[in-house]
Amino acid sequence: MSQPNIVFIHTDQQHHLAISAYGNSDVSTPNMDRLIAEGMSFRQSYSANPVCCPARASWYTGRMSVEHGVISNPFPIDPNLPDLGQWLTAHTDYNCIYSGKWHVTGRDVANSFDVIYDRHPYGELQDSGAARAAAQYIAEHANDTRPFFLSVGLLNPHDCCYVCGVNGPVGKYGLEPQLSDLPDLPGNFDSVLMPPNQKHRVGHWSETDWRYYIYQCYRMVETVDAQIGLIYDTLENNGLIENTLIIFTADHGEGSGHHRRVLKGFFEEEAWAVPLVISQRGSIPNGQNDSHFISGVDIPATICDYASAPPLPETTYANSLRPFLEEHDDITWRESVIGENASAIAIRDDQYKSILYDSGQHTLYDLSNDPLEKHNLASEPGFDDVKHKHATHLAEYANTVIPYSGPDKTGERDRIREERMENLKQGNGWTEEVGS
Amino acid sequence: MNIIPAELNAIAGQLQNYDAPEQTVQLDSNCKLTYEILQWAKTHPDGLTDDRPIGTVEISRYNKENGAEYQIVEKRNGGGREIYEATVTTARDERIGESITNWKLDWYQAETPDKRLIINGTVRESTIEMNADKKHLADTPISCQWILPFALANQTAPMDEAFTTIDELTYCKTDQLLHGPAQIEVRGQSLFSFRHTGYGTLPIHYVFDSQRRPIFVTFTLLSWILRDIESI
CATH class of the missing domain: 3.30.1120 (Arylsulfatase, C-terminal domain)
Known part of the structure; x- marks a missing residue:
């Protein structure tokens, strides 16, 4: 069998249970559900560091935050570390393509990938174009002899940052009473862990405000779900679905009212846990792994493994998930998972x-x-x-x-x-x- | 104090000096709407906003037997300088005014005009086909954000109509709802709005003035404000 294409689709700030296939009736994600139905869900998957830049630096270097240096968003990555785009370009025949949000501080994505669609700070303006550019690339290169590694950085539901006042409130506050289908508050809403830096943003919210916030988060998840559907359909329509490894995850979770918090950066499940699904029709069995602890650094290890590239250098914590995807019997795996932030x-x-x-x-x-x-x-x-x-x-x-x-x-x-x-x-x- | 209705929060600053075009045309005639696309940039403590123009959308409508043809050109700066060129054919539909029957979208980035995503869509017997491959079932009327300003212009009765949207003529989203019309007040002027909600849709508002001109369409961070309306 020829080398598979690899499509790495990542959303930004998606709560790990914001997926209808996982039993959440407040959100509808038919396209994520389709990946889950065809692939392997890792239900104990955790961000290496539940903040954008560090988590992404770990995806692309296979290293933990303390190693690559991006301990929080402002800290630049160690300039000497190779990233996944550079590594696969140097060691394989893959065309390495990037569309959408990158956000690895201190590194220009154009030095690592061929960029087909640049990032924009708002998902509402970026994601539909990033998915379309990915679809255009897939259709144009469906018959190439060289495989591609296509990384698609969808930004939503990250736009929820802008409706809770990180950069000034926007959105449609005052609209809530008109909506009849606001989701319930989470069961740990009253176990308050709201940090001081969130109190001035959301400390005054009514319960209806919170429910509207969660409602918006779910609609943004559905928006990226539709965009994932375009990418999936394009692979399928071009006859590539059986020879393409699709990896879907998020960089970190989202407070979504749990512990009366918004956003990310903490280690309670809502922010630390992430969805992770890997599929390849006909090659990866459908199933759910809920007993092994996965770290974000395992994703690049898996990509290198499937691309027949050597492991990224001097990675200490990363392991390929391929043995799970091939249902090996004798897998030795970590008994716990570690995350870190600043x-x-x-x-x-x-x-x-x-x-x-x-x-x-x-x-x-x-x-x-x-x-x-x-x-x-x-x-x-x-x-x-x-x-x-x-x-x-x-x-x-x-x-x-x-x-x-x-x-x-x-x-x-x-x-x-x-x-x-x-x-x-x-x-x-x-x-x-x-x-x- | 911010007394702007929720529907227009993101363009509260623009409303201070907004003057609608002087022309009035019937939207069921041959006509053209030109919107400026604004991106919310900042909200001030007084509730007013700064908005950044990031593009334009021009929608031309031509009457056809039992429906209409639309020609659309949208240019906007997102992650790239994106250009949408589209033709849409609709048929009259008693539930939502008009329902899409065919379309062609030609999307590209200004920097790479040779790399185009083209989507040809057809609706046959409640099935949406996109590029003759992907099929979506749709037993409801079909519309999109470029058609709804026209379809809703003459809607005066309360609506609770389920429909399917082809967002940007690319993303098929079922289980959409339109609510309204609801009356709102801005600077002493009565406007009416329709609210669009559903799968993958943060509430979108189509806001009409007393002459039934769709002067604002507000998404969340993006908004359209009407700059020109003309007969063609």
Whole structure:
């Protein structure tokens, strides 16, 4: 069989359950559902860092934030790291094509891919064109002998940032009473974790405002769903659907009213968990994997694997998902998943999640008995074994990763490398709480 | 204090000095609408907005037996400088005024005019065919954002009509609803609006003045404001 084309479709800020095939009746996503019906859903998939630029830097380098240096949006990527576009171009016959949002700080996508549609800061103005350009490319190159790796960066539902006041309120506030089909509030709406920087934006919202916000998020998800449908239909109509690996995911989730929060950047499930579906008709079995923990860095490892490229260099945490997609029996896999951002590192296993903030505040959830993360058990007695286990895993992680050590104007990356990572190496992640 | 109706929040700043065109034509005649496309840029504490012009849309309508033909040219700056050139044929439809029967969309970016996405659409017996391949079932009337300003102009009765939209003549979206007309007040002027909701649709408003001219179409970050209306 010839090398498959690879189409990597990513949305921005999509809650992992904002998909109708996963039982959400407030949203209709027939095209995502179609991918799910034909492919493998990874239901325990997590962003490497639940913020745009870091998550994307991980997608394209296979490295964690502490390694590529993009710990939050303003921090530029290590200029010496090869990215997926450069890597596949150098090591394979793939045409590497990009359409839409890139947003890897410090790197011009045009130096890594052939760009067929530039990004725009608003999904409403970008996404339909990005999907159309992708469809045009697919149709034009359907008969090429060289395979293509086409990455499509759809921006929505990220536009929800602009209706909750990040850049000044817009949208149609005051319209809510006219709408009869606003979704219910999430079950953990009253377990408030709203950070101070959100209070001035959304602290005054009524419950109807919140429900309208969620309504809008869902409509934006449906909008990108239709655009995904165009790409899928174009592959199918041009006879490419059986020779194209389609990977669909999101860079991070969205607060969507859970814990009375909007946006992203935190490690509760609504922001950290992401949808992930991989399909190739006739080659990948339909199914659902809900027992293995997937990280965003596993996606580039999988792409390299299918493209017959060597793994991206010096990746420490990434693993190809291909053994799952080929239903191997003897897969050794990580027992937990780790994420990090500028202020915290988090780990979750099959029952518990620890979020260790650099400030010293810690959170522990029992996800088996408290899936909505309403009860912080960090100060409760009886969890020393869990804390010790998580501290051990984090120490292993800290001893394995290769932290970014390049120029650091703000000192933040030095601080994470020298304080957070060193602390974790000593097994001290939970020390303060365990001992308190 | 912002006393702008929710429908027009995103163009609240523009409304301060907006003057509708002087001409009046019947929208069921041969006519042409020209809109400026605005992108919301910033909302000020007083509720007014800055909006950035990012393109134009021109829609020409020609009466045909039992329907109409539309010629559309939209130019706008999104991720690229996009150009939409389209021809749409409609048939009269008692439920929604007019329903699309055929269309051709020719879409490209100004920088790469040789790379075009062309979509030919046909509606046959409640089935939408796009490029003779993809088929969508549609047992409801079919419209799109370029046709609705005309189709709704003479609609005075309350509507709750399900329909299918072919967004930008590209994206087929079923289960769409139109609500209205609802009366709104802007600067002492009575306007009426229709609200479009449904799968993949953030509420869109088609706003008409007392002469039944569709002077505003508001999406969310994007809006159209009428700059010219003429007989052709």
